Amino acid sequence: MSNQERAEHHQGGVYSSKGNLFERDTRYITTRIVRQPTPGQDAVAVEPGRYRLIAAKACPWANRALIVRRLLGLEEVISVGMPGPTHDADSWTFGLDPDGLDPVLRIPRIKDAYLARDPHYSRGITVPAIVDVTTGKVVTNDYAQITLDFSTEWTEFHREGAPDLYPEHLREEMDAVMKRIFTEVNNGVYRCGFAGTQEAYDAAYDRLWTALDWLEERLARQRFLMGENITEADVRLFTTLVRFDAVYHGHFKCNRNKLAEMPVLWGYARDLYQTPGFGDTVDFQQIKEHYYVVHTDLNPLSIIPKGPDLSGWLTPHGREALS
CATH class of the missing domain: 3.40.30.10 (Glutaredoxin)
Structure with missing residues (x-):
């Protein structure tokens, strides 16, 4: 291996x-x-x-x-x-x-x-x-x-007032959305990063950005993926988005643009990050250390980059207007 x-x-x-x-x-x-x-x-x-x-x-x-x-x-x-x-x-x-x-x-x-x-x-x-x-x-x-x-x-x-993250009346649509997020985004960044040929990388890159553009459009008209409430679908997308600029943009060559340069997805990701349960489970230093140290084929010297500036995650997002 x-x-x-x-x-x-x-x-x-x-x-x-x-x-x-x-x-x-x-x-x-x-x-x-x-x-x-x-x-x-x-x-x-x-x-x-x-x-x-x-x-x-x-x-x-x-x-x-x-x-x-x-x-x-x-x-x-x-x-x-x-x-x-x-x-x-x-x-x-x-x-x-x-x-x-x-x-x-x-x-x-x-x-x-x-x-x-x-x-x-x-x-x-x-x-x-x-x-x-x-x-x-x-x-x-x-x-x-x-x-x-x-x-x-x-x-x-469950705690009192806990969200229904997998509401029964939305499951059919949710399952389809989550399947696309998994194949095209969660797994899509890895498909770019570990492509073994230029052709494989080019195809993976195009698939990823097609999906991210679809999400940018979907989230322009509603606060969360399934409407006004956070669901499992948002959790699954968030964990890729929060790693995007810190790791996937450079390390996995997913570099058409940064997440911070996509107004809708950037606002959406910050909205989630500032929600208790999301940002407080994220450790950017551990994330960068993992990818840049473990993936020695991609980063042989295991040098961990100091950037990017991640302070923007706590800036106002304005997504409340969509609720």
């Missing part, structure tokens, strides 16, 4: 380069955590205090889970462990914690929890992952389902 492959082995899926194109291995552990598991269902029961979310702030896929947990007020019932911003070819590690051990699981790397579940586990050691504290075993790393289950299966423990 090359350095480039290793760089993607732990972040949302396994990188592969068939035909010099970026592909993401989406074979996850699909065990779910639900209110009432049914016979034959690959699921365990919701139980406060039993599960620990492992989610690195640097990773956009893990950042989603941190945001949803915070928005729904699940902090008291689902604990969180945070690996450092970088990892080696083996696993994310808990280097930010005392003695390099997660203080609850008492392990130095998340891979240990994967191997506790399956000593022969051979897929990606990814975050986010949810670990059963009572057994030390990973329950699931299916990041898309994790946040949907937080919204729909943990409702008994």
